[in-house]
Amino acid sequence: MRKDFWEDKIVIITGVTSGLGKEMTKILLKKGAKVVAISRSKESLKGLQNELISFSKNLFLIKADVSFRKDCEDAFKIIKDKLKTADFLINNAGVGLRCEVEEIEDLDLKRVFDTNFFGAFYMMKYGIAFFKELGGGTIVNICSLGVKRPVPFTGGYTASKAALSTIADVARMELKKYNINILNAYPGSILTSFRKKALGKPYPEDEVRLSRLSPDVAARRIIRGIEKSRKEIYTSKKDYIFVLFTRLFPHISDFIVEKAFEKRLKGL
Numbered sequence: 329m330r331k332d333f334w335e336d337k338i339v340i341i342t343g344v345t346s347g348l349g350k351e352m353t354k355i356l357l358k359k360g361a362k363v364v365a366i367s368r369s370k371e372s373l374k375g376l377q378n379e380l381i382s383f384s385k386n387l388f389l390i391k392a393d394v395s396f397r398k399d400c401e402d403a404f405k406i407i408k409d410k411l412k413t414a415d416f417l418i419n420n421a422g423v424g425l426r427c428e429v430e431e432i433e434d435l436d437l438k439r440v441f442d443t444n445f446f447g448a449f450y451m452m453k454y455g456i457a458f459f460k461e462l463g464g465g466t467i468v469n470i471c472s473l474g475v476k477r478p479v480p481f482t483g484g485y486t487a488s489k490a491a492l493s494t495i496a497d498v499a500r501m502e503l504k505k506y507n508i509n510i511l512n513a514y515p516g517s518i519l520t521s522f523r524k525k526a527l528g529k530p531y532p533e534d535e536v537r538l539s540r541l542s543p544d545v546a547a548r549r550i551i552r553g554i555e556k557s558r559k560e561i562y563t564s565k566k567d568y569i570f571v572l573f574t575r576l577f578p579h580i581s582d583f584i585v586e587k588a589f590e591k592r593l594k595g596l
């Protein structure tokens with residue numbers, strides 16, 4: 329891979345104030361990219377600006393709540409006006425939901441879809457129009473490993489990411505002729521504040537996880553996947569092998585997952 333791959337590339341990232349989004353922002357800035365960092369909180373953006381003061385020349389901050397279409401439209405207006413161009417859009421903003429399907433509150437499910445699906449969809453919609461004008465670009469959607477191997481208690485969250493993954497797969501085929509590339513990342517479990525902030529019921533400390541990555545490692549692996557233009561990006565070999573195994577042996581895969589969650593499924 330060319331060492332200067334990210335040099336002067338403009339990358340728009342949503343959900344930059346913590347976890348994966350923040351790590352990707354730091355790594356991309358270090359690699360020489362210009363980052364348009366989007367967050368819904370002015371205070372958090374200020375904090376990020378102070379933390380990354382040495383990169384201030386290449387860091388552009390925009391306040392937007394991606395679950396509002398108007399905020400996404402305005403964000404692209406600002407980008408067009410101030411920067412004129414962009415190369416990548418990374419739809420990273422997301423919120424979790426842990427709950428048995430039967431007990432999911434409508435409002436929680438709506439909030440999760442508003443951010444994870446509609447937020448990414450609005451950004452994609454305006455991103456596509458912008459990249460068409462520019463003659464090309466790449467859109468990366470941070471989905472979840474659960475889309476490829478669903479597990480108990482994450483039905484509402486995984487459904488929002490599955491919807492995003494599917495619409496992106498369709499867009500990829502439609503947009504090839506415009507030189508617009510769509511990549512989907514399917515991270516396994518990352519040690520961020522994601523679980524703490526998730527809606528629904530609290531995640532138990534000992535909830536089963538196939539992998540357990542630091543945000544830094546996950547961010548590096550996703551960025552590497554983007555450099556390689558991987559249609560499907562995984563954050564660990566173990567995750568990738570389990571997805572292949574699930575495709576080949578879906579019933580055995582179900583059995584393994586049910587066994588792993590046996591205690592929880594019995595309500596223990």
Ligand SMILES: NC(=O)c1ccc[n+]([C@@H]2O[C@H](COP(=O)([O-])OP(=O)(O)OC[C@H]3O[C@@H](n4cnc5c(N)ncnc54)[C@H](OP(=O)(O)O)[C@@H]3O)[C@@H](O)[C@H]2O)c1
Nearest residue numbers: 343344345346347348393394395420421422517518520522
């Ligand atoms: N952690 C995991 O195990 C895991 C696994 C697979 C996939 N993912 C996905 O990876 C992405 C990053 O998650 P993370 O683990 O880094 O969690 P995180 O630390 O909670 O970060 C989520 C980010 O999204 C932002 N956000 C949430 N709703 C938003 C909205 N409506 N508009 C704008 N920004 C919004 C949050 O900002 P606020 O501070 O304002 O809330 C925060 O900066 C998410 O899409 C998540 O679904 C995470």
